[in-house]
Amino acid sequence: xxxxxxxxxxxxxxxxxxxxxxxxxxxxxxxxxxxxxxxxxxxxxxxxxxxxxxxxxxxxxxxxxxxxxxxxxxxxxxxxxxxxxxxxxxxxxxxxxxxxxxxxxxxxxxxxxxxxxxxxxxxxxxxxxxxxxxxxxxxxxxxxxxxxxxxxxxxxxxxxxxxxxxxxxxxxxxxxxxxxxxxxxxxxxxxxxxxxxxxxxxxxxxxxxxxxxxxxxxxxxxxxxxxxxxxxxxxxxxxxxxxxxxxxxxxxxxxxxxxxxxxxxxxxxxxxxxxxxxxxxxxxxxxxxxxxxxxxxxxxxxxxxxxxxxxxxxxxxxxxxxxxxxxxxxxxxxxxxxxxxxxxxxxxxxxxxxxxxxxxxxxxxxxxxxxxxxxxxxxxxxxxxxxxxxxxxxxxxxxxxxxxxxxxxxxxxxxxxxxxxxxxxxxx
Amino acid sequence: xxxxxxxxxxxxxxxxxxxxxxxxxxxxxxxxxxxxxxxxxxxxxxxxxxxxxxxxxxxxxxxxxxxxxxxxxxxxxxxxxxxxxxxxxxxxxxxxxxxxxxxxxxxxxxxxxxxxxxxxxxxxxxxxxxxxxxxxxxxxxxxxxxxxxxxxxxxxxxxxxxxxxxxxxxxxxxxxxxxxxxxxxxxxxxxxxxxxxxxxxxxxxxxxxxxxxxxxxxxxxxxxxxxxxxxxxxxxxxxxxxxxxxxxxxxxxxxxxxxxxxxxxxxxxxxxxxxxxxxxxxxxxxxxxx
Numbered sequence: 279x280x281x282x283x284x285x286x287x288x289x290x291x292x293x294x295x296x297x298x299x300x301x302x303x304x305x306x307x308x309x310x311x312x313x314x315x316x317x318x319x320x321x322x323x324x325x326x327x328x329x330x331x332x333x334x335x336x337x338x339x340x341x342x343x344x345x346x347x348x349x350x351x352x353x354x355x356x357x358x359x360x361x362x363x364x365x366x367x368x369x370x371x372x373x374x375x376x377x378x379x380x381x382x383x384x385x386x387x388x389x390x391x392x393x394x395x396x397x398x399x400x401x402x403x404x405x406x407x408x409x410x411x412x413x414x415x416x417x418x419x420x421x422x423x424x425x426x427x428x429x430x431x432x433x434x435x436x437x438x439x440x441x442x443x444x445x446x447x448x449x450x451x452x453x454x455x456x457x458x459x460x461x462x463x464x465x466x467x468x469x470x471x472x473x474x475x476x477x478x479x480x481x482x483x484x485x486x487x488x489x490x491x492x493x494x495x496x497x498x499x500x501x502x503x504x505x506x507x508x509x510x511x512x513x514x515x516x517x518x519x520x521x522x523x524x525x526x527x528x529x530x531x532x533x534x535x536x537x538x539x540x541x542x543x544x545x546x547x548x549x550x551x552x553x554x555x556x557x558x559x560x561x562x563x564x565x566x567x568x569x570x571x572x573x574x575x576x577x578x579x580x581x582x583x584x585x586x587x588x589x590x591x592x593x594x595x596x597x598x599x600x601x602x603x604x605x606x607x608x609x610x611x612x613x614x615x616x617x618x619x620x621x622x623x624x625x626x627x628x629x630x631x632x633x634x635x636x637x638x639x640x641x642x643x644x645x646x647x648x649x650x651x652x653x654x655x656x657x658x659x660x661x662x663x664x665x666x667x668x669x670x671x672x673x674x675x676x677x678x679x680x681x682x683x684x685x686x687x688x689x690x691x692x693x694x695x696x697x698x699x700x701x702x703x704x705x706x
Numbered sequence: 707x708x709x710x711x712x713x714x715x716x717x718x719x720x721x722x723x724x725x726x727x728x729x730x731x732x733x734x735x736x737x738x739x740x741x742x743x744x745x746x747x748x749x750x751x752x753x754x755x756x757x758x759x760x761x762x763x764x765x766x767x768x769x770x771x772x773x774x775x776x777x778x779x780x781x782x783x784x785x786x787x788x789x790x791x792x793x794x795x796x797x798x799x800x801x802x803x804x805x806x807x808x809x810x811x812x813x814x815x816x817x818x819x820x821x822x823x824x825x826x827x828x829x830x831x832x833x834x835x836x837x838x839x840x841x842x843x844x845x846x847x848x849x850x851x852x853x854x855x856x857x858x859x860x861x862x863x864x865x866x867x868x869x870x871x872x873x874x875x876x877x878x879x880x881x882x883x884x885x886x887x888x889x890x891x892x893x894x895x896x897x898x899x900x901x902x903x904x905x906x907x908x909x910x911x912x913x914x915x916x917x918x919x920x921x922x923x924x925x926x927x928x929x930x931x932x933x934x935x936x937x938x939x940x941x942x943x944x945x946x947x948x949x950x951x952x953x954x955x956x957x958x959x960x961x962x963x964x965x966x967x968x969x970x971x972x973x974x975x976x977x978x979x980x981x982x983x984x985x986x987x988x989x990x991x992x993x994x995x996x
Contacts, residue, residue, distance in 0.1 A: 398820070
């Protein structure tokens with residue numbers, strides 16, 4: 279079904295030169311120009327390294343993105359995810375024609391409108407209404423189009439009272455609302471959106487995501503969406519591309535892509551260890567230091583993957599260096615998206631004095647409580663209202679699998695952060 | 707494999723064609739052009755007391771000073787029966803339009819970095835809008851010129867030798883040439899300053915120097931008589947030709963040479979086309995180097 283493909287990215291790469299632009303740059307430019315005049319290839323396109331920000335490189339040239347290939351079908355919402363500096367914005371800039379690629383081609387069958395930032399070109403001295411026209415036109419609407427939508431836009435922004443007041447009198451939230459309202463009423467074939475949803479209050483964010491969903495669902499428009507908000511990506515996108523250091527490392531279903539991204543984006547990729555040891559006083563203060571945290575099953579075997587019908591035990595070993603009172607140690611579970619699942623604390627057993635020495639807390643997460651997803655395990659220790667021994671520290675991740683998937687051939691996904699087994703009954 | 711060649715609306719690629727103009731696209735963005743013009747006009751004098759009066763004050767005072775310095779002090783003759791003030795006003799009005807077009811477009815990329823870095827639209831819309839909004843300013847100043855013209859002719863006897871010539875009907879062509887030249891030079895300069903900023907320093911005093919070389923405050927014939935060895939500098943300066951032509955049209959002094967005007971048209975067109983090509987080449991990647 280090649281006719282369905284609305285956008286095709288072929289072998290796109292973008293090279294940047296590091297350092298300052300100065301007299302040294304002109305010699306490179308002249309060299310490049312000379313080679314070009316002779317009909318040769320650009321000599322500097324051959325050099326260059328992949329873009330790993332934290333390592334020192336040899337070459338002055340880096341490839342912000344390289345060898346990017348993907349296709350987008352009409353009506354699809356493609357998510358582009360990746361860490362900072364992975365090349366997302368560069369890719370979007372090329373897609374929205376703000377800058378050209380160094381190599382490769384992008385072919386499109388539709389008009390692309392980009393929303394790399396809301397409120398581009400807003401002039402503070404002009405009124406809201408005037409800015410709607412100007413901003414709309416910058417984004418590619420004609421005056422007639424804006425005329426037909428102006429009431430809708432004002433209504434959506436919720437700034438009716440201020441619409442004839444200069445924008446410089448607006449609160450920053452109002453500016454964003456007005457700007458997003460204009461952008462949301464664009465009708466391009468392909469809409470490129472970069473993290474614009476991370477603004478405005480909760481109500482407005484909800485409205486914005488809803489509008490985005492409308493755009494893709496009911497209007498059948500193609501959307502390219504870049505965000506760090508995995509919840510938004512999951513609720514909007516049908517497919518995702520994961521970028522890492524300028525290269526496309528994964529392409530596929532949203533859930534799989536988000537999992538891939540999250541699993542590979544931790545500071546160390548092997549977070550599924552089931553146990554973690556700390557050097558002396560690495561985590562902690564002069565009162566208490568963390569020694570070891572483990573997750574294990576009923577047979578005392580250290581594991582990182584559990585079935586949902588198994589108890590999960592977590593042990594927290596601490597070194598108490600001076601006697602403490604009224605302390606509290608806590609186990610915190612989060613989803614990989616950073617949503618808190620629960621906090622469980624040791625209040626009852628740590629009210630009294632604890633003298634110097636090594637202690638091990640054990641806490642059991644009962645079976646049939648967690649959902650079939652992955653969780654990050656945090657521990658913290660403190661004297662409530664006074665000070666922390668150690669702030670919530672991410673120890674490792676655990677993965678829960680559906681025990682039924684062993685017998686049956688499917689692994690059923692449930693919504694929500696937990697999936698407790700509750701008692702159901704049926705009466706007539 | 708597909709047998710039919712797929713139809714793509716457009717292709718974004720690394721290849722830079724020399725002339726790659728999508729006039730259809732520019733036409734589609736015409737509303738944007740006028741909204742930019744509107745923005746420029748309504749925001750320029752916001753929160754000023756005199757507002758658009760500033761459009762008038764600047765040329766009037768400059769003409770006054772010029773008259774004082776160049777005519778009364780330095781004794782540059784403007785011709786018999788031609789009031790000095792009117793002569794200067796004519797020169798300054800035309801020069802201003804060219805200057806505003808040149809200066810206004812010469813920092814297109816730098817000034818609009820924020821917008822250009824976020825949204826695509828045909829970049830050439832931006833300098834075009836500058837030229838159009840300056841046209842309005844020019845129109846107002848022209849009205850003032852006509853006002854003084856009528857005053858001098860009807861209410862004083864100083865302007866006994868002032869007659870507009872029939873060639874005044876070609877004034878729109880003259881304005882078009884000024885716009886073309888200013889826009890072309892501005893686009894060249896703005897493109898060349900994206901990477902190396904050196905030219906921005908040149909433009910600041912370059913424009914000032916150019917004014918002295920453009921027959922703004924003296925008639926070309928006077929220059930020829932005084933400094934015949936350097937006359938070629940002025941003789942082939944397209945701006946000087948335009949300004950001299952304007953004075954011929956409006957005041958009936960100086961010589962309007964159709965060949966020179968033709969020469970100016972060709973030069974303006976060439977500069978404009980060069981500007982367009984360079985601008986077009988720059989707009990694709992300037993955001994990386996600015």
